[in-house]
Amino acid sequence: MYAIHIEDDHTLSWRKGAKIAEPGEFEVRINVAWAGMNRADSLQRQGNYPPPPGASETPGLEVSGTIAAIGSGVTRVKIGDRVCALLTGGGYAEQVITHELQVLPLPEAFTLKDAAALPEVFATAWLNLFMEAGLQQGERVVLHAGASSVGTTAIQLCKAFGNPVFVTAGSDDKIERCRALGADDGFNRHNGSFVDAVNAWGGADVILDPVGGDYLPQNQKVLKTDGRLVMIGVMGGMEETLNLGTMLMKRQRIIGSALRSRSPEQKGNIMRELHEQVWPLLGSGKIAPVIDGSWPVEQANEAMDYMEGNSGMGKLLLEIADT
Ligand SMILES: NC(=O)c1ccc[n+]([C@@H]2O[C@H](COP(=O)([O-])OP(=O)(O)OC[C@H]3O[C@@H](n4cnc5c(N)ncnc54)[C@H](OP(=O)(O)O)[C@@H]3O)[C@@H](O)[C@H]2O)c1
Incomplete structure (x- = not known):
């Protein structure tokens, strides 16, 4: 064939x-x-x-x-x-x-x-938000690469199941299109750290992150007590320093997840x-x-x-x- x-x-x-x-x-x-x-x-x-x-x-x-x-x-x-x-x-x-x-x-x-x-994006978004992170109605979600195929799927699932969503993406135009899909707010990743913008929005109970790299310490600063960070990709790098003190004091959980x-x-x-x-x-x-x-x-x-x-x-x- x-x-x-x-x-x-x-x-x-x-x-x-x-x-x-x-x-x-x-x-x-x-x-x-x-x-x-x-x-x-x-x-x-x-x-x-x-x-x-x-x-x-x-x-x-x-x-x-x-x-x-x-x-x-x-x-x-x-x-x-x-x-x-x-x-x-x-x-x-x-x-x-x-x-x-x-x-x-x-x-x-x-x-x-x-x-x-x-199949792939709906399985990825569903698995990691609802099965791995155990997302509950009303919990606040940050989606990195929000304009990606997984991100645009996750925005719609969060909206449908009653979860406020913040996205990071690579242009203002993409953020506007994420808003049209149901995102509440967003940050252009080319404008520096997303920490202040996410905390001003209210912080995150769950973060879906396909980027990694220097997003890790930033994620720890926006992830609330009992928050869950689900790592699904390493587009930004594979190694960074994890603050174990923050992880312990805020009872943060970091979950690695691969579907294939x-x-x-x-x-x-x-x-x-x-x-x-x-x-x-x-x-x-x-x-x-x-x-x-x-x-x-x-x-x-x-x-x-x-x-x-x-x-x-x-x-x-x-x-x-x-x-
Ligand atoms: N673990 C799993 O089981 C699983 C399953 C499926 C997908 N994934 C991962 O999820 C990610 C998204 O997949 P997809 O199919 O939805 O991709 P996609 O539709 O091709 O979109 C990827 C987007 O990520 C953003 N991006 C690229 N490099 C980046 C970087 N260094 N830092 C931040 N953002 C970056 C770009 O958008 P902007 O420029 O707008 O930010 C790009 O358009 C990939 O990393 C993929 O490997 C993992």
């Missing part, structure tokens, strides 16, 4: 490779229509994020498409169903195999294109909660994925360059098959 291959010079090429295997007992094979792009794919193409053991070497953490084959133990979907899926890899391809627990039906009235924008390496059962739990709590909000149009652009899969290099340029806001998609 055709799939994206990461070449030795770190470019992406859409070319024919090995035939895909048959699905195992609890697995399904999906004919991929659209694939969502993620920062992890960019790190993988640079050689900095190898797939977990046993996962496909092909990048791609989420797709939408049609079920083409099912294993003998599969009960949740049938051949022909239109689905979206959270993957451990392999999504930039004509076909992909995944565990049935990682697959959901499309929300009501969703197209395959829009559905490809859902979780088991099918763990991913399935997140998908089940999304289906119950969030799919109805998507189906009714109360919330929606923010999609910035799409490219034919043959132009994956151009799409990846655009993502790495940081100028966009929202999901980027690759069209794999004509729908």
Whole structure:
């Protein structure tokens, strides 16, 4: 089948490779229509994020498409169903195999294109805000990279579940667009430290941080007593000094979280909660994925360059098959 291959010079090429295997007992094979792009794919193409053991070497953490084959133990979907899926890899391809627990039906009235924008960012935002941080109604949330795909999803979830939100982002225009999605306030990260602005707003019970680096000491200064800082990325650096005194006195909790390496059962739990709590909000149009652009899969290099340029806001998609 055709799939994206990461070449030795770190470019992406859409070319024919090995035939895909048959699905195992609890697995399904999906004919991929659209694939969502993620920062992890960019790190993988640079050689900095190898797939977990046993996962496909092909990048791609989420797709939408049609079920083409099912294993003998599969009960949740049938051949022909239109689905979206959270993957451990392999999504930039004509076909992909995944565990049935990682697959959901499309929300009501969703197209395959829009559905490809859902699995990774909704699973990340839901997992880290509600399952890891245990976010309670009314608690105040700071979202770093608020205009990112994860950020724009998290803003809408916070708004829908009754949580005030403050964002940091890279331009005043992006902050305005975050406000339009439901953010209460924001700070342009190119204007220095966010500490005074967040504390003037009221501080944070929960911080979702994909940046790290020198955000760590600043986060500790805005995180309230019993606050939770969930680290989901290191776009700003991997090492900094943690003030253990502040951590102890304010009973701050720091949680590291990665989605990709979780088991099918763990991913399935997140998908089940999304289906119950969030799919109805998507189906009714109360919330929606923010999609910035799409490219034919043959132009994956151009799409990846655009993502790495940081100028966009929202999901980027690759069209794999004509729908
Ligand atoms: N742990 C997990 O399981 C998990 C899962 C999914 C995603 N993530 C992480 O979450 C982050 C967001 O992913 P995404 O797909 O939503 O990304 P995205 O849509 O591509 O947006 C990323 C945005 O981050 C901001 N940014 C880039 N470099 C930065 C830096 N050094 N400091 C501060 N902000 C920076 C830029 O926006 P501005 O210029 O506007 O600030 C950029 O547009 C990534 O780090 C990704 O690896 C983690």
